[in-house]
Each structure stands twice: as structure tokens, then as C-alpha cells.
Amino acid sequence: MLRIRSARAAEVTLRLHHFLPPTTSGQVGFLAPWAKKIEAESEGRIRIDIFPSMQLGGKPPQLYDQVRDGVADLVWTLPGYTAGRFPILETFELPFVADRSARVNALAVQDFADAFLGAELGEVKPLCVWAHDGGVIHSSRQVAKLEDMKGLKLRFPSRLSGEALKALGAQAIGMPVPQVPEALSQRVIDGAVVPWEVVPAVKLQELVKFHTEFAGSPTFYVATFVLAMNRARYENLPAELRAVIDANSGLAAAAMAGRSWDAASAEVSERVRKRGNTITTLPPEEVARWRTTTEPVVSAWLAQMAARGLDGQRYLDAARAAIAKFAAA
Numbered sequence: 001m002l003r004i005r006s007a008r009a010a011e012v013t014l015r016l017h018h019f020l021p022p023t024t025s026g027q028v029g030f031l032a033p034w035a036k037k038i039e040a041e042s043e044g045r046i047r048i049d050i051f052p053s054m055q056l057g058g059k060p061p062q063l064y065d066q067v068r069d070g071v072a073d074l075v076w077t078l079p080g081y082t083a084g085r086f087p088i089l090e091t092f093e094l095p096f097v098a099d100r101s102a103r104v105n106a107l108a109v110q111d112f113a114d115a116f117l118g119a120e121l122g123e124v125k126p127l128c129v130w131a132h133d134g135g136v137i138h139s140s141r142q143v144a145k146l147e148d149m150k151g152l153k154l155r156f157p158s159r160l161s162g163e164a165l166k167a168l169g170a171q172a173i174g175m176p177v178p179q180v181p182e183a184l185s186q187r188v189i190d191g192a193v194v195p196w197e198v199v200p201a202v203k204l205q206e207l208v209k210f211h212t213e214f215a216g217s218p219t220f221y222v223a224t225f226v227l228a229m230n231r232a233r234y235e236n237l238p239a240e241l242r243a244v245i246d247a248n249s250g251l252a253a254a255a256m257a258g259r260s261w262d263a264a265s266a267e268v269s270e271r272v273r274k275r276g277n278t279i280t281t282l283p284p285e286e287v288a289r290w291r292t293t294t295e296p297v298v299s300a301w302l303a304q305m306a307a308r309g310l311d312g313q314r315y316l317d318a319a320r321a322a323i324a325k326f327a328a329a
Contacts, residue, residue: 010047017072019060024201029260060176080158095164095294106130106258108322128253134219137212139191155192197264
């Protein structure tokens with residue numbers, strides 16, 4: 001547990017639970033500075049204790065329910081760990097929709113969430129909704145063209161990234177990222193799709209030697225994140241403390257997260273390169289082949305949304321418009 005302390009005794013102590021080690025840049029670069037900022041702006045009246053690596057118990061897919069039920073006051077989680085539960089937010093996890101920049105994705109997802117996700121995330125108080133930078137394929141053999149994906153056993157984080165991997169010829173295996181090192185060691189998988197940010201936390205650069213990036217935008221895949229608070233816990237705060245939380249939520253928090261993920265991506269990829277691992281960047285003409293091959297995943301999702309009485313094309317158009325808006329900013 002990481003404890004954020006102040007000189008005066010806190011009136012409110014909040015427990016923030018997440019699934020990755022304390023060394024991950026998601027905690028070091030975003031959650032811990034965010035917690036310190038709230039403590040400072042509340043003049044020490046709010047203290048946030050961070051519990052990484054599922055220290056409060058349970059498994060990563062249970063985090064959303066934990067904050068809904070008050071097991072934790074705050075959680076950082078992947079909605080994609082519970083397939084199909086957040087169909088509108090899934091829009092950004094479709095192949096070749098999101099930008100390669102975490103800043104752009106983070107702001108776009110938050111903007112989209114403000115417009116469309118009030119009901120879908122209504123069981124909790126969503127403080128920030130964002131997505132990481134373009135995901136990378138990390139594998140035990142080089143992937144330099146579409147044909148290299150055939151039969152490759154790859155871990156995926158969310159339902160739609162798994163469907164995209166299947167369309168590309170890979171064997172898609174879903175699991176939370178903390179399980180990846182053991183699965184690689186036991187050869188259950190040949191690799192994983194994750195952003196650069198998480199690589200050092202699970203020592204992926206030591207377990208595989210090949211890494212494949214995608215030139216340009218839109219990028220192959222991203223996963224979305226939610227930083228959520230128990231709704232009753234939020235509503236029972238004094239008004240002036242709710243105002244501190246509010247000032248560090250929404251686009252302000254998304255921008256902070258985006259900067260953290262982009263900085264980590266540049267730093268980690270350079271470190272992996274210097275280590276001697278092979279980083280392949282697929283050129284635009286090759287990326288176009290992958291995009292064409294995964295188009296049926298988008299078509300199938302639109303049909304699934306229609307079956308649920310949801311206008312998938314409306315959400316897809318809105319997601320692309322939000323990405324374009326923040327990419328141009």
C-alpha cells in the first residue's frame with residue numbers, strides 16, 4: 001500500500017484499489033501524483049491510500065463491483081475485463097478506431113463519456129475515463145507482416161481486441177495482465193498485446209524479444225480505463241471536498257493520464273530498444289492490410305449493438321469525431 005500523508009490529520013481517508021504492481025507507471029506517473037494533488041488542494045483533509053496488486057482481495061474483473069459495493073472507495077480498472085458489460089464504452093476498443101497518442105485518446109474518451117456514458121457507468125461515480133496509447137504486440141517471434149500472426153497465441157485485454165486478433169489469424173487468449181508472466185513462462189501464450197507503459201511492471205521485455213508497433217493513426221487497438229469512486233462515498237463528502245474531487249476529475253484528470261502514458265511509452269520503448277530487443281514498425285501499406293482484415297469485427301459489433309437496441313454507428317461516428325477533434329488540438 002502507498003500512503004499519501006499530510007502534516008495535519010485527514011478528515012477523510014479513501015482507499016484506491018487497482019490490479020497492477022506499485023512500480024507501474026500507471027501508479028507512479030498518474031495515480032500517486034493525482035492523489036497527492038487532491039491531498040494538497042484539500043489542505044490535507046482528504047488522504048488517499050493506494051492498494052496495488054489487488055491487495056484488498058478479489059480478482060481484477062471484480063474491481064468495478066468492489067467500488068460499486070463499497071469494498072473500495074476508488075478503483076482503477078479496465079471495463080474490458082467484463083466482456084459485454086459496457087457496450088457503449090467498447091466503441092473505442094474496436095480495431096483501428098483510436099489514435100496512437102494517449103493524450104488524444106484520453107481526452108476523446110472522456111469527452112465521449114461525458115456525452116454518452118451517464119447511464120452505463122451510473123452505478124458508480126466515474127472520475128475519469130480514458131484510453132492508453134496505441135497497443136503493441138509483444139511476442140516470442142517477429143511479427144513483420146499479416147501472415148506472421150497465423151497461429152500465434154496472444155493474450156488480449158478486451159473482447160474486441162480478442163476478436164481482432166482472431167480475424168488476423170492468431171489464437172486469442174484472454175486474461176488480466178498480471179497473469180501474463182506466468183502464462184508466458186508456461187508457454188500457454190506466445191506473447192501479449194499491451195501498451196509500452198505496462199511492459200516493465202510485468203517484465204515483458206525479459207520474457208519476449210520481439211515487439212510490433214503500427215505506423216500512424218488510427219492504431220490497431222487500445223483498452224479503456226475507468227477511475228471510479230463509490231457514489232455514496234462521494235455524495236456524503238462535504239461540498240467543499242466534493243469540489244476538490246470534481247476539480248481533479250473529467251478532462252483535467254484525463255489530460256494528466258494521457259501525458260503519463262505518452263511519457264512512459266517513449267521512455268519504455270527506448271529502454272527496450274537499448275536492451276537489444278527487436279522493435280518492428282509496420283509500414284502504412286501493411287497496416288492497411290490489417291485494417292481491411294479486421295473490418296468484419298466492426299461490422300459484427302454494429303450488428304450486436306443493433307440487437308441490443310443501441311445505435312452503434314452513432315457511437316462509432318461520435319468516437320471518431322472526438323478523436324479527430326483532440327488530434328487537431
